[in-house]
Amino acid sequence: MSADSTAQSTPPPVVQVRDMDFCYGASKALFDINLKVEYHRVTALIGPSGCGKSTLLRCINRMNDRVPSARVTKGEVLVKGKNIHDADVDLTQLRKQVGMVFQKSNPFPKSIYENVAYGLRIHGEKNKSVLDEAVERSLTHAALWEELKDRLHANALALSGGQQQRLCIARAIATVPDVLLMDEPCSALDPISTLKIEELMHQLAREFTVVIVTHNMQQAVRVSDYTAFLHLGKLVEFAPTEELFTNPREKLTDSYLRGTFS
């Protein structure tokens, strides 16, 4: 695929999906997926509804494990070179390394501080100064610190929708993951909040590797370095964003981008 050529000069990918098939029970949802996610880059997954982009995203932190009949039937997923389905992989550690932000903001009904500190607390961090420091750092990264530093102990559910989503980002990055998965993070937000989050993503890419699912192609253009186009469970094309959008190799990609998709 096209991504192979660009991967030559860069360090080994942080996430690598190799020849993966994925099934929900008897029905196959993903076919023979190959994907490499580069360090400190934003990778966008686009495609029509039901194409399997969210499923692919959830394969990376094994969130699909919670669906009883869902499983990877072929191939493997490597995070930092380690097959995440190996028997010795600790799921809690994997999810600490691979954070996730959901489509709909879902802060806990706790204080802002407790929301951000939650990830550290469940991994056994009790030291108050460490927690304080992590909360400040994460909220700063999420561009919330200035807004919220005076009311860290207010209930998180009192925040606006955009703030809640950024709080969720802060919560996800508090444990310093290598990869941050974002599942249509802006789809429930107004344009201003969306803009703020898109700005945030560029900054986040300096510290983390971001994989974002989006149904909004302009957003993919704005925020991502690489774009993967999925269709009916198959990875049609994976290329640097500019290349994919200006000069798609596949006809299917071209027609999807033009909107003349049947």
Next chain:
Amino acid sequence: MTSLPTPSRPPLRSVLLRSRKHTILGFDPQKLIKYFFGSNASVAIIVLVLIMVFLLREGIDFLPTYQRELQTYRRAGLEFCDIIDQPLQRNQALSSSLRQAVSASLETLSKPARDRRDAAFLLKRRVEDKTLRPRESLTQVLEKTPPEPEQIEVLRRELGAASAAAAKALDYPAFFSTAEREQMQREFSALTPEVTDLPPLLLTLVEEFNAKDREARTQFAELVTAQEEFEEAAEPLQEVLDELKAKALETKEKAVEFEVLETNRQRLLEAAATETDPKEKASLTKEAEESVAEAANLEESTREITSRTGELREQVEKYAVVIEKAAAVLPKDAGTGAARKMVNDVREKIPEHAREMRAAAATLEGWRWDKPVSIFRVIGAFFFGTQWITNSSWQDFYGFVPLLTGSLVIAAIAILIATPVSVVAAIYTNQFASEREKELIKPVIEFIQAIPSVVLGFIGISLVGDLIKDVSEWSWLQWVPGFPIQERLNMFNAGCLLAFMAVPTMFSLSEDALNNVPRAYIDASDALGATKLQTVFRVIVPAGISGILSAILLGLGRVVGETMVVLLVAGNRIAIPDFSAGPGVIFQPAHTLTGIIAQELGEVSRGSSHWQALFMVGIVLFAISLLVNWCARAVARRFEPHKA
């Protein structure tokens, strides 16, 4: 297209007015349906208001009625007597502790002898029981005239054989020597109906015991005499008091009688006033005039009582001196540890009792028969009264505290047991159970609700009561306060059953609360790498806490209002539980707000003060239920997370 005919439309006017065409009795059917639904919804509210009005109407008269009764209680001098009589009640409690201490002390010496005597009597009784039939036949034949010597002889032999067999089959306790066993066997074989004297060995045993008992009494002479002195000390005082009480009671009866006659007279006069027929009117007036009763001269009667204040005070003082002396000579050593503890306890309490008596005597002078009883005092006497005494020949008291305490303690026990069980079960079912387990657990727990409470009461009486009693007698559980328990029917038993009844409510509501926790919270927690337990206890339970708390409160409401089980199982002793027993207090019997209404309302005459008092209890119960439910709602609102 144009060839198609345009369907004809009805004229606009008729379309607009169509709704007017169908009316029922001049009403728009749409509105009628709306009103019908609305009225159904409001029926509940109307009924609730009616219940409140009815309860208040019946109960509110209680206060003036009780006020009148307390007024009479004072005016007739009953209150005067109670000033001394109430504290004197403690004399009995102290006496009984002393008696127990004495018998425990005596037993240290006389117990073996007594056991031997009792065992021998028991054995004799067994032989007699076993040979009942031949003996009865013999007795009948012996009574016959003329006597039939031959038949007597046959029956006598038969009885002898039966007795011998029975005596031989007896299981003789080890403390009888072989010689004694043989002697007993011989003597029991020779038992005949006409000889009523005890067999010689039994006589010896009785004598042995008496000797030991005498010996013990001399050894513990100090204790024995102190106990006797203490018991006798109250007698002269009690004598004076009884005299006064009789007098007061007589006065009270007169006063009550007069009141009844007077009310009747007033009614006659009222009837006469409204009567139009002059003849009838005259007859009513006449009847009223005839029934004029002489009012009891309360002042004179009470003066008779109060004139003896000096004598009474003197007696109290004498009593106090005597018991203090008795306390001083109470020996330090008693036969057993338990007895020593009791004696020490009594010694400590006697000065306090004497002080109390003297203080009571001092207030006698300040007592006035004609001081009015204020309404606040009546309210206090109801809400803070510690006695609920009805159908008494002396004076009825309607004190609320014993019932409230019973209800509260039982409810607290029930909630303490039911909360962990139902909440933990709800967490398990909602979060950990497989689908199949859910299908089993939920209907089974919800089925408990279908068990009639009277059946649970049965179970409490027959099964739980025995179980608790048996368990409380296990030797390795004796460290539990209150063990071994005295009463099978007690507050703990009732609390257990009420907990069982509250579990379905609390379980279902808690489970709902957990179920309502948004899925997104769980997603977020999982995505951060939380384990299942961390997610449950750090996210799901805190998010559902308002629902869980309100489930607990609604369970409390259910428990407080429950009647049948407490009536059957709580033991129904109307007294404030003795909290000095520590946590063991839960094994005491008690009565409850609900139980007392169910038990007594059917037996009292309508409109009497007792009837009204029960309605007052009902009002308070109603208020408590409202409060608990309101709290449940408030809690649900207070902790409700903002809708995400």
